[in-house]
Amino acid sequence: xxxxxxxxxxxxxxxxxxxxxxxxxxxxxxxxxxxxxxxxxxxxxxxxxxxxxxxxxxxxxxxxxxxxxxxxxxxxxxxxxxxxxxxxxxxxxxxxxxxxxxxxxxxxxxxxxxxxxxxxxxxxxxxxxxxxxxxxxxxxxxxxxxxxxxxxxxxxxxxxxxxxxxxxxxxxxxxxxxxxxxxxxxxxxxxxxxxxxxxxxxxxxxxxxxxxxxxxxxxxxxxxxxxxxxxxxxxxxxxxxxxxxxxxxxxxxxxxxxxxxxxxxxxxxx
Amino acid sequence: xxxxxxxxxxxxxxxxxxxxxxxxxxxxxxxxxxxxxxxxxxxxxxxxxxxxxxxxxxxxxxxxxxxxxxxxxxxxxxxxxxxxxxxxxxxxxxxxxxxxxxxxxxxxxxxxxxxxxxxxxxxxxxxxxxxxxxxxxxxxxxxxxxxxxxxxxxxxxxxxxxxxxxxxxxxxxxxxxxxxxxxxxxxxxxxxxxxxxxxxxxxxxxxxxxxxxxxxxxxxxxxxxxxxxxxxxxxxxxxxxxxxxxxxxxxxxxxxxxxxxxxxxxxxxxxxxxxxxxxxxxxx
Numbered sequence: 001x002x003x004x005x006x007x008x009x010x011x012x013x014x015x016x017x018x019x020x021x022x023x024x025x026x027x028x029x030x031x032x033x034x035x036x037x038x039x040x041x042x043x044x045x046x047x048x049x050x051x052x053x054x055x056x057x058x059x060x061x062x063x064x065x066x067x068x069x070x071x072x073x074x075x076x077x078x079x080x081x082x083x084x085x086x087x088x089x090x091x092x093x094x095x096x097x098x099x100x101x102x103x104x105x106x107x108x109x110x111x112x113x114x115x116x117x118x119x120x121x122x123x124x125x126x127x128x129x130x131x132x133x134x135x136x137x138x139x140x141x142x143x144x145x146x147x148x149x150x151x152x153x154x155x156x157x158x159x160x161x162x163x164x165x166x167x168x169x170x171x172x173x174x175x176x177x178x179x180x181x182x183x184x185x186x187x188x189x190x191x192x193x194x195x196x197x198x199x200x201x202x203x204x205x206x207x208x209x210x211x212x213x214x215x216x217x218x219x220x221x222x223x224x225x226x227x228x229x230x231x232x233x234x235x236x237x238x239x240x241x242x243x244x245x246x247x248x249x250x251x252x253x254x255x256x257x258x259x260x261x262x263x264x265x266x267x268x269x270x
Numbered sequence: 271x272x273x274x275x276x277x278x279x280x281x282x283x284x285x286x287x288x289x290x291x292x293x294x295x296x297x298x299x300x301x302x303x304x305x306x307x308x309x310x311x312x313x314x315x316x317x318x319x320x321x322x323x324x325x326x327x328x329x330x331x332x333x334x335x336x337x338x339x340x341x342x343x344x345x346x347x348x349x350x351x352x353x354x355x356x357x358x359x360x361x362x363x364x365x366x367x368x369x370x371x372x373x374x375x376x377x378x379x380x381x382x383x384x385x386x387x388x389x390x391x392x393x394x395x396x397x398x399x400x401x402x403x404x405x406x407x408x409x410x411x412x413x414x415x416x417x418x419x420x421x422x423x424x425x426x427x428x429x430x431x432x433x434x435x436x437x438x439x440x441x442x443x444x445x446x447x448x449x450x451x452x453x454x455x456x457x458x459x460x461x462x463x464x465x466x467x468x469x470x471x472x473x474x475x476x477x478x479x480x481x482x483x484x485x486x487x488x489x490x491x492x493x494x495x496x497x498x499x500x501x502x503x504x505x506x507x508x509x510x511x512x513x514x515x516x517x518x519x520x521x522x523x524x525x526x527x528x529x530x531x532x533x534x535x536x537x538x539x540x541x542x543x544x545x546x547x548x549x550x551x552x553x554x
Contacts, residue, residue: 083289105297113526
């Protein structure tokens with residue numbers, strides 16, 4: 001009975017993992033298909049990889065500029081969000097309560113409402129989309145609240161006396177901020193940064209409403225592809241190769257995290 | 271920086287100012303503009319026109335509203351998002367529970383397995399699902415399949431957002447409560463219903479709020495997995511805006527916004543504990 005329960009339990013977990021990974025695995029297998037169409041397997045080949053890694057072609061350039069955008073957005077969001085979180089944490093209860101509530105609005109709000117309300121502001125003020133400013137601010141709007149949400153718990157866990165001690169020992173408030181508070185909340189800051197990168201990479205709707213016409217992110221590029229046209233099918237197939245590479249990366253990360261955890265427990269035992 | 275220090279007394283509170291300004295400029299003001307557009311015409315004059323158009327599209331009064339395109343879209347969205355949320359919850363809760371209670375040393379690696387697929391770009395993931403549907407032959411013109419495909423897509427996309435917050439609340443439950451329940455003679459089922467389930471409520475609420483609204487509005491999923499024939503409320507707003515009908519679009523966005531505020535207020539989401547936040551702020 002206990003055995004059966006255990007089998008059922010892990011069968012469920014396995015089934016859900018299968019549901020999550022099968023589509024990605026399916027694309028990975030097809031990335032070696034010589035044909036641009038999934039329905040007909042015409043033989044094993046590296047064609048899609050060759051197309052993807054050719055800098056003359058669009059996909060790799062778009063992947064590059066999407067990554068660059070994500071890193072820039074994440075950097076800005078992390079700085080703004082960390083400063084904001086420290087400020088909110090030390091504000092009076094009413095101020096911090098109000099700011100925390102407003103901070104939750106973009107988190108809970110539907111992306112499309114955030115996007116159109118922001119786009120309305122952009123057209124109201126008359127900012128030119130080709131300056132990239134709307135895209136940058138729009139994606140920061142998406143990411144910064146999450147940075148705040150990941151930094152505030154770390155501030156709560158922090159020992160507050162250390163900051164006072166640093167001031168008593170003659171450190172300037174700025175110096176105390178950078179050498180006492182920041183190191184203690186660093187894990188939260190790093191988490192916020194990584195989360196911002198993934199949110200920016202994943203975003204379609206905000207980018208679609210705020211990006212310059214000539215600029216594409218991975219999301220907007222794939223969404224706009226017409227697979228009935230030969231070029232569209234080819235580009236789409238190149239993205240299968242990209243998916244396969246990310247999949248490989250995932251596998252490596254999971255193995256690495258496993259090995260690290262294993263080493264940690266072993267060194268503890270010693 | 272040195273100047274501010276000498277002139278004013280530096281206080282950490284002041285650090286809130288730049289972000290407060292950011293929130294005011296890019297969250298509060300845009301929402302006010304949405305309200306403004308919903309109730310004004312092109313000349314900027316106050317009007318009920320777009321409210322009237324929305325409820326009385328067919329010109330048959332309020333009764334006609336229940337047969338209108340807008341009403342049908344809202345109902346379809348509600349159906350899709352309710353189904354997606356329920357399925358997500360039914361899958362996520364047992365999974366989160368099993369991981370939290372398993373005897374493995376590194377549970378976080380197991381949890382990681384459910385989260386890392388999010389590193390594959392969202393449109394690519396949906397594309398993968400679509401290619402699979404084509405291969406399975408369920409990507410076809412039948413309306414029932416299109417709705418089913420949309421729901422599968424929403425579940426596929428938002429499942430991690432449900433697993434994470436539930437897992438974080440279950441893992442935090444003090445094990446001694448369960449032992450106490452056991453000692454006092456509760457069956458495992460009863461202990462679960464009286465201890466674990468109530469204590470993981472905040473995780474469920476947070477997960478539901480991360481799935482329900484997005485699966486009503488994420489039109490990329492519904493467009494991509496169907497022949498663009500399953501319209502959900504997010505697409506309705508998008509259609510109005512790409513068709514330059516900003517006022518009509520704003521009114522629908524306003525309805526969605528009010529709905530969001532209502533749900534959040536009812537579930538106490540505005541003062542919710544950050545720890546239960548989904549999208550993995552606590553995972554990294």
